[in-house]
Amino acid sequence: MADDPFENMLAQMDRAEEYADVDHGVFERLKHPERTLKVTLPVELESGEVEVFEGYRCQFDSARGPFKGGVRFHPSVSQREVEALAGWMTWKTALVDLPYGGAKGGVICEPKELTDRDLERLTRRYTEGIRRMIGPEVDVPAPDMNTNPQTMAWMMDTYSMYEGYSVPQVVTGKPLEIGGTPGRVEATGRGVSLVTERLFEYLDRDLTDATIAIQGFGNVGSNAARLLDESGANVVATSDVSGAAYDPDGLDVAALGAHVDAGGLIEEYVAGDLRGSAGEGDSRWDDPDAITNAELLTLDVDVLIPAAVEGVITADNVDDLRASAIVEAANGPTTVAADKALTERDIQVVPDILANAGGVIVSYLEWVQNAQEFSWPLETVNAELERRIGTAFDETIEQYDTEGLPDLRTAAYTLALERTAKAHEYRGLFP
Incomplete structure (x- = not known):
């Protein structure tokens, strides 16, 4: 189906396979997410009503490092969409050469119909629902459609309450006052x-x-x-x-x-x-x-x-x-x-x-700063963003020009697939 985002992503992968130096067995493995969790989220709204929401978290591939990906609140959220977005995050982090795999999360809701208090309760309930599969070395959420630094603050606080101490690096895209980095919003x-x-x-x-x-x-x-x-x-x-x-x-x-x-x-x-x-x-x-x-x-x-x-x-x-x-x-x-x-x-x-890889690049920079408990000025963050995305652009252009590929997307996918596949080949299969 043309309107199925997951099928769209698989078709993009298939288009690049003939040009990518990837073993077919590994390539087939790359088409499947490692796991997807569906959570049911009963929330008592400010109106006094209890509404039951559905949410997801997909962890697509971890060969290159911890899972990384946003959380979106939108009526169109579905399991297939979340899995497609997690796949795209996998190829994105590989293309810009970050030590991450790809993930994505989402809750089916219409944020415009919810109060700030409703959104806080929904966010905290969702965080509790997925907290067993997230963590600073495991899976690091970030903002996406209809979520923002405040959402990340609620997620970080909820996770920290269960841990018993503050864990700022469990999410990125946070407010500056609790470990965010300048330049992340833009x-x-x-x-x-x-x-x-x-x-x-x-x-x-x-x-x-x-x-x-x-x-x-x-x-x-x-x-x-x-x-x-x-x-x-x-x-x-x-x-x-x-x-x-x-x-x-x-x-x-x-x-x-x-x-x-x-x-x-x-x-x-x-x-x-x-x-x-x-x-x-x-x-x-x-x-x-x-x-x-x-x-x-x-x-x-x-x-x-x-x-x-x-x-x-x-x-x-x-x-x-x-x-x-x-x-x-x-x-x-x-x-x-x-x-x-x-x-x-x-x-x-x-x-x-x-x-659109600028967001995950600066999320990575925020995560690194949190791990070091040291912050960088905006100029440093923006310079590193420009360096990393510029390098990825140059590598994509070189792949496109030298390999005679049909388009820039195929060039980008061949680089991302080869990097992810190489990680799988080195790591092997367990057990």
Whole structure:
């Protein structure tokens, strides 16, 4: 099924197998998660009602080190989705050469319908449900869709209460006051921005004034938009669940960001007289137009950055896409059928396992600092993020160019699969 994220991930692996130097027996082993836990979570809500939620934690592969992966709160969470995301985390950590395996967790819920107190109780209940399979040397959760530093603080506190002492390194993405690292919140968006800059250098094109459409203006999309805007690129469109804003002359990213940070929706921004801080005579003084999320995907732009959910670029809409390049800020936004069509049209796609790896890189840096009980300044964190994601980009490009591979995704997968397979070969099978 094209809309099954796990099948999509397996198809991406299969596409890379013929180019990867991996024993077929090991390759088959890499297709299966080590374990998935389903937990039932009864929670007494602030309203007095008791609601039963379902949650999951998938641990996909630990050959290279402890499991690492986010926790998302969303109505669309399913076992298959969590297992696919855990697989993608495995290839992502291998590609950027972190000593981790891949994991993912999620709870089926609609956070907008829950109070802060409800979310705390749900988070603590979920943490208790999975605590036997997490730990600083075992499996280290992090924020993902609809979770944040506060969520991680509740998870860390719950785990610590059972241990009897504080264990900050059991999760990453925490508030600074309890062991978080500066730069973690912006890390994924910063990585997307850095990779986009590297792509333009590789293509020998100028990022200044390049037009960019970003589907999704959450944590990742908004930070990528801000950093790309600061780099001189022209962010002409972005969106959230309420709709999309489009201005061919460029959006006022700072004003839009301030509106969203204050709890506003893009639909309201477009409808209101919100022209931001642009001065008179600036083309961005014009109000943006309202377009749909579907229309945003088909804009004639230099770069399309899908930064929302998986499976948005499909066989049904790929022929309408007019972007010159795609940088995947979301996990799994492109189906395999769409991928093949984009390759045939020679549209470069920077795959998710490279483009959005900034978050896990800085999570790793946070984990290392916690283990050392020593913190680094923001400049050190950002420099190390840029070094690591830049190295991974260069290695992917070299693999693509020298091995004659069909696309960047296949190049990235061959590197990730070979590194993970080599770890399995060295470790062998127990017993």
